[in-house]
Amino acid sequence: MDRAQKAESIETLKGVFAEAGAVVVAHNLGLTVAEMTDLRGRLREQGATFKVVKNRLALKALDGKGGDAVLDLFKGPVGIAYAPDPVSAAKVTSQFAKDNDKFVIVGALMDETVLDAKGVESLSKLPSLDELRAKIVGLVQAPATKVAGVLQAPAGQLARVFGAYAAKDAA
Structure with a gap:
């Protein structure tokens, strides 16, 4: 990897760290290609991405963010x-780590x-x-549905009474 490619990788990682809700760091040593493809597919379904990164480039892209605690995250083969969304990547990687012993979340x-x-x-x-x-929409819709039901009930009862009188007169 030459200097131009490294600079481009650092800029890409800076964008990732700036725009992501949360960046989950994990050791992926020993995973097969099929397992990595499965993980990436699961993440893609949730709108997330998995990328293997070079530790040195990631630390340069972070530019001191997170202090010394970040240094412990980027040791060994990491992705x-x-x-x-801060939750989606964490959900998928946690579930994958439970299913696969070789995938360790750092x-x-x-x-x-x-x-x-x-x-x-x-x-x-x-x-x-x-x-x-979805929960917010449900909470907003529930009172409106109840109000509509209460308002429609008297009109419905009145229509049934008129219908009963009409059926009685017809008989």
């Missing part, structure tokens, strides 16, 4: 999983905050952005 970065493996596990248990949106 990063990231998405705009920690995560959220802006300036460095999380350990337990922090990533806690993050993975939170509802995703789509789940939160």
